[in-house]
Amino acid sequence: MTRAPKPDSDAxxxxxxxxxxxxxxxxxxxxxxxxxxxxxxxxxxxxxxxxAAGNGDRSENADYQYGKRRLRQIDGRIRFLTKRIDAAxxxxxxxxxxxxxxxRVFFGATVRYANAAGTERVVSIVGTDxxxxxxxxxxxxxxxxxxxxKAGPGDRVVLHAPGGTETLLILEVxxxxxxxxxxxxxxxxxxxxxxxx
Numbered sequence: 548m549t550r551a552p553k554p555d556s557d558a559x560x561x562x563x564x565x566x567x568x569x570x571x572x573x574x575x576x577x578x579x580x581x582x583x584x585x586x587x588x589x590x591x592x593x594x595x596x597x598x599a600a601g602n603g604d605r606s607e608n609a610d611y612q613y614g615k616r617r618l619r620q621i622d623g624r625i626r627f628l629t630k631r632i633d634a635a636x637x638x639x640x641x642x643x644x645x646x647x648x649x650x651r652v653f654f655g656a657t658v659r660y661a662n663a664a665g666t667e668r669v670v671s672i673v674g675t676d677x678x679x680x681x682x683x684x685x686x687x688x689x690x691x692x693x694x695x696x697k698a699g700p701g702d703r704v705v706l707h708a709p710g711g712t713e714t715l716l717i718l719e720v721x722x723x724x725x726x727x728x729x730x731x732x733x734x735x736x737x738x739x740x741x742x743x744x
Contacts, residue, residue, distance in 0.1 A: 566634070566636050567631055567634040567635050567636060567674065567675070567676070568636050568638050568654050568674050568687060569635045569636070569637055569638070569673075569674035569676060569677060570637070570638065570639065570640060570655060570673055570674065570677060570725050570727060571637055571639055572677075572724075572725065572726065572727030572729075573673060573674050573676055573677035573727050574632070574635050574637055575727070575729065575730075576676075576677070576727055576728070576729055576730045577628055577631055577632050577635070577676060577730075578632060579729060579730030580624075580628060580730045581625065581628040581629065581632060583730065583732060583736075583738075584621055584624060584625050584628070585625060587732070587736075587738040588621060588736055588737055588738045589618070589621050589622075589625070590738070591736075591737040591738035592614055592617050592618050592621060592737045593618065595610060595614045595737060596610075596611060596614035596615060596618060598610075599611035599614055617737070631676055638654050638655050639655070640655030640656070640657070640671075640722045640723060640724060640725050641722065641723060641724050642722075644722060647699070649722070650699045650700060650720055651697050651698065651699045651720065652672065652695045652696050652697060652698050652699070652717070652720050653672075653696065653697070654672055654673075654674075654687045655671075655672060655673070655722060655725065656671070656672050656695075656720050656721070656722060657669060657670070657671045657672075657720075657721050657722070657723060657725065658670055658671075658672070658695055658717065658719070658720055659717075659718045659719040659720075660695070660715045660716060660717050660718055661715065661716045661718055662713055662714070662715055662716075663713065663714050667718065668683070669683060670683045670684070670685050670691065670692075670695075671683060671684050671685070671725045672685060672686075672687050672692045672695070673685070673686065673687065673725060673727075674686070674687065675687075675688060677725075677727055679727075679728065682726070682728075684725065684727075690706065690707065690708060691706060694706045694707075694715070695715075695717070698717045698720075699717060699720060700717050700718060700719055700720060701716075701717065702716075702717045703715065703716050703717075704717065
């Protein structure tokens with residue numbers, strides 16, 4: 548009988564027990580959204596619900612029904628963000644590293660690699676709340692990041708993907724600031740559409 552190996556790192560642990568590694572910019576983005584929901588969006592939606600509740604029969608009042616549903620969504624997102632912020636373990640990519648850690652791939656690394664055809668690509672390894680594929684920011688638990696982990700310049704690694712396997716050559720590993728897009732108030736937010744009273 549073959550037994551599954553025991554997890555030997557956080558990357559092998561179940562998703563519920565993963566550490567919430569995050570860059571300083573990523574944490575600021577989560578905090579910005581949390582602050583917006585608590586101080587602007589929730590109060591604005593609460594005001595709409597209070598206004599709609601005063602308009603009579605709530606069972607056929609679309610503004611009231613929608614507002615209550617939106618409040619539940621906001622409250623759920625606030626709870627989620629609170630948990631993610633509380634569990635955050637900030638890792639600053641700009642912190643100097645010594646020894647092999649300075650040239651090996653770990654959380655916060657920006658990695659330049661090439662595939663077998665010689666096509667080069669650069670990715671930055673960030674937290675699960677910071678993934679931005681347009682900027683080539685990939686999660687540290689993604690298959691590509693897990694393949695790159697602990698490799699250094701000159702190493703070849705094999706990526707096992709749904710479309711097959713691919714050999715990658717690590718060309719460069721560097722640690723630098725990873726720009727994270729700050730939280731911006733979404734268009735159509737209730738707090739943006741309500742006139743100031």
